[in-house]
Amino acid sequence: MSNLRQEFIAFSVETEVLRFGEFTTKAGRLSPYFFNAGLFHDGATLGRLARFYAQTLLASGVEFDMLFGPAY
Numbered sequence: 001m002s003n004l005r006q007e008f009i010a011f012s013v014e015t016e017v018l019r020f021g022e023f024t025t026k027a028g029r030l031s032p033y034f035f036n037a038g039l040f041h042d043g044a045t046l047g048r049l050a051r052f053y054a055q056t057l058l059a060s061g062v063e064f065d066m067l068f069g070p071a072y
Contacts, residue, residue: 004059008052015045 012018016039023034040049057064 004055
């Protein structure tokens with residue numbers, strides 16, 4: 001696993017966006033983890049998240065002129 005991926009996972013755990021335990025999905029399936037992107041809710045965490053996006057996009061080598069994502 002790349003260092004960037006490890007850093008992102010550690011960041012997600014530190015901010016409690018990624019939680020481990022026993023969770024039931026909307027489909028009724030059991031999951032050993034839950035990722036709540038809604039907890040990226042302040043300037044500091046959003047800025048760090050943006051840097052992860054930028055680093056990943058630049059490392060991919062894909063030509064781009066913008067990044068589009070969900071509005072929430």
